[in-house]
Amino acid sequence: MENGIESIFKSFLEPKEVYKGGKNIPAGINKKIYKLSSNENPIGQSPKATEALIKAAHDVAIYPDQTDIRLREALVDDFQGQLHVNQFLCGNSGSEVIDMILRAFINEGDEVIYSNPCFLPYSVFSRWYGAKQVDIRLKNSDYALDVDGILNAITDRTKIIFLTSPNNPTGTYVPKSVLEDFLNRVPKNIIIVFDEVYRHFADAPDYVTALPYVLAEHNVIGINSFSKTYGLAGLRIGYCYTTQKIATYIRQIHKPFLLPLTSIEAGIGALKDKEFVAETVRTVQVGRKFLAKAFDELGIKYWPSQGNFFIIDPPLPEFEFTDFLMNEGVMVRPVSQFGAPGKVRITVGTQEANEALVEALKKIKPHPKG
Template sequence: MEKGIESIFKPYLEPKEVYKGGKNIPASTKKIYKLSSNENPLGQSPKATEALIKAAQNIALYPDQTDIRLREALVLDFDHKLAADQFITGNSGSEIIDMILRAFINEGDEVIFSNPCFLPYSVFSRWYGAKQIDVRLKDFDYSLDVEGILNAITERTKIIFLTGPNNPTGTYIPKAVLEDFLARIPKNILVVYDEVYRQFADAEDYVTALPYVMQGYNIVGLNSFSKTYGLAGQRIGYCYTTAKIANYIRQIHKPFLLPITSIEAAIGALNDKEFIANTVKTVQDGKIFLADAFASLGIKYWPTQANFFIIDPPLPEMEFTDFLMAQGVMVRPVSQFGAPGKVRISIGDQEANEALVQALVKIKTR
């Protein structure tokens, strides 16, 4: 009997869970505060906007064949602590995750991650036939289960995803914990350290991947321009690692990968130090304001190092989300991220934060 096209489908690509981004603001005459996607509360960098508009005059032409100009701008941003060949850029942090998995994972290899976490770690690894090992964060405080991960490592383990600050919990990995972990894992495992929200972290013992890359560890620092820089709509991200690892991954970096508008907007954003400082201050001020409000209203929340909170809502998650939406505030349930019953709320500007608190008061007093 003649076989159908299904006979060459990869079995691990059968319809399963897919990553779904946050919803867009619906068409409405009512003011809607979008606190569901962790976007920049101040919008985008004016310097990025200016650079993008200028670049738009040349969109009939092909962009840079390589990303070297952006990588050189990142060298400056990192105070020359890394060389240009240690950076890799792509169309969002998510694409960098995909690129890393494509470079290292073969069918049957193992990938370790810790739910609740960013869904692409698991969804994208399935595309390449990886066996997925979920060593959940500890339930009571969402801290990393170091011993659980170490015990889960086998000869097939290729990649371990770590995150700090973590989406959707806002928690982080203390420096001493990360250093102990890196010292104990086999040398043939790659650690992908997602630090997309690093600019918002203010814990004294918070650390990025940078010092460990400089020491030669097999670690990748994953970053994005979507949060601090306000370029979510441009879909641009980057990572940094050792030259050996970066040059290996770069073999699958497509020419003309980044649109000229994205390249110029990203370079402009890196140069807008005032906007970055204002963004961080807005988030830090909002963090204090909302933490006080949650406490006074008796709403359980977890301390955050990011630009969002995860909370235990006073109503079932979907009922809570729908009620807030009716009040003009968008938030996001995070069952899909491995945190059933919880809701993630982005920190907005003061007007948005006050609208959220007013909506929460209505729940408590209705």
């Protein structure tokens, strides 16, 4: 008969789905490779962030700030004073902020609702804390949120519902009217985690962030990251904002010295660089239109996107398609792991990268998928 510790080991050693990030460009390749597989910033990183990072590098022999207060103060300025400094929480990436929220609210047997295809950590991280995972899939035809499906799945054990807008990997979003209808119908004791890390790229007239609903005191948490718009993926900076009551509760498990000095300084510098943000958004939105037009002309099925990427139905089986493009110098990402089997996600790049992708796509001779 197994003792308790052996049972725990057995449980954790059983094969389980784990989150794997996008691959880097393989070493030893001499030709130019355009990396359109990880939704990274197409034009690099904020110059003001780089300047702050270089300056901070001279002080890494000393401990960083004990708290994230200076970065939170910079976020207050970025949000034009609409939120109090105590409504923000920062962490090492948006993923860690998600983990922190789950640690704060989830106990064994609680339920977490999410909607595949979506960001895998919602399910992987919630499993770590013993949550029952409830997947109410996006509607397959247009990847729209199944509001009624989510509401019907709620039980007295439901603690957290994840919503994502724009959604990774589909690029779809939750329109304002849909979100408001949902918030008016969902029980008030449930935490809504609204992942909006791609919010800067959205230009739909009815797109909305979590901000107005946090200001209205809904139990909503807006998740954000410095990896996309600010080009700081390598520094792993994320944050969330919410009501003071929720933020104060979560802050009880916030570790001291959590953020490196370099990340704090680069994040503050990036928030000051409005010109870089504007250029990033312009590059993505122009590139998005260029690729959508090219996909239409080539007969490639894609879904309209509000992010800095597209999900497509490739003209070849997914791994044959990604291998073909890699041989042509373009990296893209299959997204079966995100709950979209057979589909491929393509990041919007620079105009040069986008043109290289289109030229590679023109060389494909489709055949029936096996």
